[in-house]
Amino acid sequence: MARTIAKLSAQKLWKVFGPRPQSVLRSDWRDKSRAEVQEATGHVIALRDVSFDVAQGEVFVVMGLSGSGKSTLVRCLLRLIEPSEGQVVVDGQDITKYSRRKLMNFRRKKAGMVFQRFALMPHRTVMDNVAWGLEIQGQSRRTRLERTHEMLRVVGLEGWAQNYPHELSGGMQQRVGLARALAADPEMLLMDEPFSALDPMIRREMQDELIRLQERMKKTIVFITHDLDEALKLGDRIAIMRDGAIIQVGTPEDIVSAPFDEYVGEFTKDVRKVEVLPVRFIMKPPKTRVYDWQGPRVALREMRQEEEDVAFVVDKEERFLGILAREAAARAAEGGDATSVAQLLETAPIAFSADDSLQWMLARVMDYNWRLETIPVVDAEGKLVGEVHRTVIRDLAKDALEVRVGVQARRSTTV
Amino acid sequence: MARASQLQVSGNGARSRAAAWLEATEQGYLQYPFGLIRAVVRLPKWVWLVVVALVVGSVVSFGAAADVPKGLSVGPTVSRAVDNGVDWMVVKWDPVFRAINTNLLRHFLLPLENWLLGLPWWLVAGVVTFVSYRMAGLAFSLLSAAMMMALAAFGLFDLAMTTLAIVLVSTALAVILGVPTGIAMAKNTRIDGVIRPALDLMQTMPSFVYLIPVMMLFGLGKVPAIIAVVVYAVAPIVRLTSLGIRQVDGSVIEAARAFGATSTQVLIKVQLPLAMPTIMAGLNQTIMMALAMVVVASMIGAKGLGVEVLNGIARLEVGRGLLGGIGIVIMAVILDRITQGLARSQLSKRAT
Ligand SMILES: Nc1ncnc2c1ncn2[C@@H]1O[C@H](COP(=O)(O)OP(=O)(O)O)[C@@H](O)[C@H]1O
Ligand SMILES: [Mg+2]
Numbered sequence: 050m051a052r053t054i055a056k057l058s059a060q061k062l063w064k065v066f067g068p069r070p071q072s073v074l075r076s077d078w079r080d081k082s083r084a085e086v087q088e089a090t091g092h093v094i095a096l097r098d099v100s101f102d103v104a105q106g107e108v109f110v111v112m113g114l115s116g117s118g119k120s121t122l123v124r125c126l127l128r129l130i131e132p133s134e135g136q137v138v139v140d141g142q143d144i145t146k147y148s149r150r151k152l153m154n155f156r157r158k159k160a161g162m163v164f165q166r167f168a169l170m171p172h173r174t175v176m177d178n179v180a181w182g183l184e185i186q187g188q189s190r191r192t193r194l195e196r197t198h199e200m201l202r203v204v205g206l207e208g209w210a211q212n213y214p215h216e217l218s219g220g221m222q223q224r225v226g227l228a229r230a231l232a233a234d235p236e237m238l239l240m241d242e243p244f245s246a247l248d249p250m251i252r253r254e255m256q257d258e259l260i261r262l263q264e265r266m267k268k269t270i271v272f273i274t275h276d277l278d279e280a281l282k283l284g285d286r287i288a289i290m291r292d293g294a295i296i297q298v299g300t301p302e303d304i305v306s307a308p309f310d311e312y313v314g315e316f317t318k319d320v321r322k323v324e325v326l327p328v329r330f331i332m333k334p335p336k337t338r339v340y341d342w343q344g345p346r347v348a349l350r351e352m353r354q355e356e357e358d359v360a361f362v363v364d365k366e367e368r369f370l371g372i373l374a375r376e377a378a379a380r381a382a383e384g385g386d387a388t389s390v391a392q393l394l395e396t397a398p399i400a401f402s403a404d405d406s407l408q409w410m411l412a413r414v415m416d417y418n419w420r421l422e423t424i425p426v427v428d429a430e431g432k433l434v435g436e437v438h439r440t441v442i443r444d445l446a447k448d449a450l451e452v453r454v455g456v457q458a459r460r461s462t463t464v
Numbered sequence: 465m466a467r468a469s470q471l472q473v474s475g476n477g478a479r480s481r482a483a484a485w486l487e488a489t490e491q492g493y494l495q496y497p498f499g500l501i502r503a504v505v506r507l508p509k510w511v512w513l514v515v516v517a518l519v520v521g522s523v524v525s526f527g528a529a530a531d532v533p534k535g536l537s538v539g540p541t542v543s544r545a546v547d548n549g550v551d552w553m554v555v556k557w558d559p560v561f562r563a564i565n566t567n568l569l570r571h572f573l574l575p576l577e578n579w580l581l582g583l584p585w586w587l588v589a590g591v592v593t594f595v596s597y598r599m600a601g602l603a604f605s606l607l608s609a610a611m612m613m614a615l616a617a618f619g620l621f622d623l624a625m626t627t628l629a630i631v632l633v634s635t636a637l638a639v640i641l642g643v644p645t646g647i648a649m650a651k652n653t654r655i656d657g658v659i660r661p662a663l664d665l666m667q668t669m670p671s672f673v674y675l676i677p678v679m680m681l682f683g684l685g686k687v688p689a690i691i692a693v694v695v696y697a698v699a700p701i702v703r704l705t706s707l708g709i710r711q712v713d714g715s716v717i718e719a720a721r722a723f724g725a726t727s728t729q730v731l732i733k734v735q736l737p738l739a740m741p742t743i744m745a746g747l748n749q750t751i752m753m754a755l756a757m758v759v760v761a762s763m764i765g766a767k768g769l770g771v772e773v774l775n776g777i778a779r780l781e782v783g784r785g786l787l788g789g790i791g792i793v794i795m796a797v798i799l800d801r802i803t804q805g806l807a808r809s810q811l812s813k814r815a816t
Contacts, residue, residue, distance in 0.1 A: 129722055157724030168719035172737045182723040185733075233723070 055102035055138070056269040057126070057237060062099040062135035064121050064293075067092030070133045083292045095121040096132070097293040106267040110284030111295075112274055118293040119273045120165075123241050126271065127160055128152060139237070157186050161230030165242040167222045169214040175201070175225050176210035182233040200228040203262070220251035227259075231266075238270045244279065256282055277317060281305065281325045289313050301325055328410055329403035331445070332426045332435030335361050341370055341391040345381035348373055348390050358422050362390050367432040369400050369425055400425040403434055407445060414442055550680050557681075565687045568633075573686055577629035585621050589613070592798060599805025608801075611794045620769065620791040627758055627768030627795065630686065634693040634754045639747065642698045646705025646743075647731070656706070663699045671696050671760050679764045689758070689766030697753040704746025708739025744807030751799050759792060769795070 065073050073079065073092045083094045095118045103109040111119050124130040126137050128144065136143045144155055161182070169178050177184070179200050180193040188196075201207055204224040214222055223243060230238055244252040256279060263270065274280050280287050281301040288298045289309070297309035305325050308314040337360035339348040348360050352375050360378070362370045371394035381393050401410050403426050414424070424442070426435040554561075580588075589612035597605035615621050649656040674692045682688035712735050720734045736743075762770030769791040776785020 127722055129718055153724045153726060155724075156722060160722075162719070162722040164715060164719055166715055168713075168715040170716055170720070170734060170738075172740075181720070181725075185723060185725045185729050229723075 054104075054141075056105040056107075056140065057271070058100075058102040058138045059122070059126065060100050060136040060138060062096050062122070062125055062137070063094070063133045064096035064118070064125060064130065065092050065094050065133045074134055094293050096125065099135070099290075099293070099295055101288055101295060101298060103269055103271060105269055108263060108270045108272055108283055108285045110272045110274060110280040110287045111290060112277065112280045112287055113290030114275060117290040119275075119290060120241050121293075122290070123162075123239050123271060123273050126239060127156055127162065157182060157233060159235050160237045160239055161233065161235040163223070163226045163230045163238065163240040163243040165245055167214070167219075167226045167246070169222055169225055169229075171214055173213075174210065175206065175212050175214065175217070178214065178225055179228045179232050181229055186233065196232055197228075200232050203231065204228045204258075218251075219247050220255060223247065223255060236269055238268045238272075240270065241273045242275065243272075245275065252279075259283065302327070302330055306330065326407050327403060328401050328405050328407060328426050328437065329435070331407065331441055332403065332437050335425065335433055335436045337361065338363055338433065339373065339390055340365060342389050344388060345378045345390055345393060349375070349378045349382050352378065360390075361425050361433055361436070362394060363433050369427050369431060369433040370394060372421065372425065400427045400433075401437075402426070403428055410437070411442065411446060415446070550677055554680055561681050565682050565685070568687050568690065569685075572636075573629060573633050573690065576633060577626055580625040580629055581622055583625075585616050588621075588625070589616065595802055596798065599809070600801045604801055608798055611798065615791060615794055618787050618791065620772075620787065623767075623769045623772060623788075624791055624795060627755075627766075627770065627792075630690060630693065630758055630761075630766055630768060631751065631754045631795075631799075634690050634697060634758075635747070635751050637690070637694045638698040638701055638750050638754070641694070642701035642746075642750070643705050643743065646702045646746075647709060647736075649702070649706040650709035659702065663702060666695060667699050671757055672763075675761070675764050684765040686765060686767065688764050689761035692761050692764065693754050693757045693766075696757040697750045700749035700753065701743070701746040704742050704749070705739065708742030708746075709735050711742065712738045741807050741810040744803065744810055748800060748803040748807060751803055752796060755792065755796050755799065 063074060064070075067073070067090065070092065073086060073090060073094070078086050078090060078092075083097075087093055097118075099118075099122060101109070111122060113119050121130055125132040128137070128147075132145060136145050138144070139155070139159060144152065147155060170181070173181070176194075176197050179197045183193045183196060197210065198207070201210060204227050206221060206224050206228065209217065209221070209225075214225065217225065223246075226243065230240075244255045247255060260283065272280075272283055274283075281304070284301055286298060286300055287304050288295045289304065289312075290296070291312055297304065297313055299307075302325070304313065305317050308317050336355045337348075337351050337357045339351055339360050339362055341362055341364050348362075352358065352360050358375045360373045360375075362373050364370055370391065373390050373393055377393050378390070401413075401424060410424070422439055424437045424439075425433055426437060428434045589609065592612055593605050593609040596608035615624050645659060649659050671692075674695050678688045678692045678695075682691060716738070717730055717734060720730050725733070758766055758768065759770035759773055762768065762774050769788050772788025772791070773785050776782065776788060
């Protein structure tokens with residue numbers, strides 16, 4: 050995938066908390082571990098040489114355990130915490146060099162932030178909370194009113210404009226938080242564990258909502274979480290942090306299939322691969338493929354050669370048309386009444402998309418009690434791109450079952 | 465006891481601790497006098513030293529050596545220096561004090577007092593009752609009405625209005641000076657470090673002490689009385705403004721800043737409104753202290769109910785003094801409940 054020019058990029062960011070950060074950064078302590086530095090100097094290295102690029106419209110998830118520096122990182126992007134070293138570049142401009150005034154303007158126009166504990170203003174109504182950004186920009190009351198109502202509609206809170214935050218449930222409060230962040234129509238959203246304080250059902254609801262919104266908005270999002278399921282569900286790419294440093298960046302599939310080290314592996318161990326990975330991840334290139342104008346004899350020879358019982362029939366643009374069974378081909382070859390395989394197709398052209406999740410595929414296969422030897426996989430245009438063999442699906446089903454049991458056992462002991 | 469000490473030897477951890485406790489309590493009950501004697505004997509050495517020194521001091525006669533040596537006593541020097549300083553200020557800054565005096569009097573106190581005195585008594589009583597009803601409920605508004613009637617019946621109404629005028633002007637000045645000071649203290653630890661001891665001093669100093677320098681600078685009259693009242697009553701509003709602002713949830717302030725608010729916007733739109741219940745509590749205390757000080761300040765010319773009390777004492781007219789006192793109490797109760805209601809109404813809008 051070609052990287053477009055970065056919307057937001059962090060370049061060698063460091064943050065040291067303590068009385069004299071520079072004394073740590075300009076000495077050997079710089080290369081020592083966080084624990085050592087804290088022990089000896091009382092300084093905390095909260096960010097260590099953090100660099101990443103986020104593309105326009107991308108959802109970039111930062112994941113790590115508590116204390117790994119996620120909140121510090123996202124605050125440095127807005128300079129709510131001043132980085133000790135390094136740059137934050139947005140649209141090609143280094144915001145660490147901005148004057149106070151330019152910084153205010155940047156915060157007003159370019160970025161909206163959502164907080165873990167909502168951080169709504171308790172003395173203002175929902176409407177005035179949402180309008181906060183517009184109000185401090187000096188927008189007219191009319192504009193504020195219109196925009197706020199629109200935002201409240203977007204997050205599904207029409208009718209709550211005049212209520213106070215404490216009259217709303219946690220999930221609703223965070224909807225207000227989201228509406229507030231979106232009100233000034235910023236290009237970026239910074240979200241610091243926005244759903245962590247919500248109970249699981251509401252959390253999932255909010256995640257789905259965010260996905261739905263993002264399909265339309267196409268904002269550039271930096272999303273902080275400590276929950277791998279959430280990271281995998283939302284992230285286009287995921288960065289994993291430990292002790293202030295980013296130790297792996299990759300797509301959800303990268304992270305699950307090739308964890309960088311034990312630390313990452315520890316996170317991903319419990320993940321049910323079927324929930325995360327798309328079909329593309331386990332499919333093989335199709336073995337037997339015949340074109341619709343070819344005759345049954347050709348198809349039969351192809352199948353014998355590959356020792357397969359079925360062949361995929363495609364048109365001249367490689368679009369999948371259906372599956373040809375070996376017996377049907379053999380019968381036609383003996384009888385000789387069919388001239389092309391297109392006439393012999395028995396099954397309807399059912400196939401999975403390469404982007405479907407394994408879980409979805411598994412559920413379908415089980416629902417329909419699919420007895421085919423192999424399952425075709427197509428891309429967005431319907432072209433045949435792969436197949437998943439029955440044995441693979443069987444293993445997958447077993448795997449899913451095992452891991453699920455394992456996870457439940459572990460969760461119940463920790464509760 | 466034998467059993468207990470056996471346990472102590474053989475047992476460990478909780479068991480031995482229980483045994484020790486058992487032994488101690490048994491001793492405490494059974495051998496009380498001996499236990500006490502043992503406790504006295506076991507006093508630390510320095511306590512014995514103090515006891516011995518005091519005994520020696522009271523037995524032995526030291527003669528002239530018992531008095532503070534003349535060279536060590538600087539009390540008169542210090543007080544004379546202060547006197548001189550005040551004298552110098554009185555001479556040098558007289559126009560300034562006179563300007564403050566006349567302006568405050570002419571533009572604030574007298575108009576307010578005259579206006580209050582000009583109102584029909586039943587209108588004032590009605591307004592107070594209505595405000596009491598809004599701020600503190602029906603029951604209290606009935607009490608308010610009764611108390612206003614009492615004021616009128618005792619012939620204290622005009623005096624009460626005069627006192628009210630002084631209290632209101634003093635409180636307004638205290639707020640004008642105190643709130644910004646409190647804000648500055650909350651934002652800057654160095655300012656906090658300077659103001660806080662000053663406030664402690666102002667609050668521990670006996671209230672009479674203010675009267676003398678104030679009187680020297682401003683003479684006798686209502687304005688010096690107001691100044692003394694302000695000095696005495698400003699501390700709570702300063703303290704509670706500072707406290708209220710520091711108490712505002714840091715994450716809310718961070719959120720406000722994240723959207724590009726300037727520090728002035730954060731102060732006006734977030735910190736002050738959220739600190740308002742606490743500031744109101746400070747206002748309540750300031751008003752109460754102002755009311756208390758008005759009585760004392762009547763010695764230097766604050767008219768009103770305080771004079772009644774003062775004259776009652778001076779002329780041994782117990783009844784007159786008592787009525788004045790009741791008048792003060794009535795004002796205190798009403799002002800207290802109304803300002804408390806104000807603080808509560810600030811709070812009720814949001815989660816606690
Ligand atoms: N103001 C601060 N002063 C000192 N240490 C801090 C401060 N803020 C955060 N830290 C430390 O920096 C580290 C990272 O914190 P944080 O960014 O909040 O982590 P996360 O959000 O991943 O839980 C933690 O060890 C934390 O104790
Ligand atoms: Mg955090």
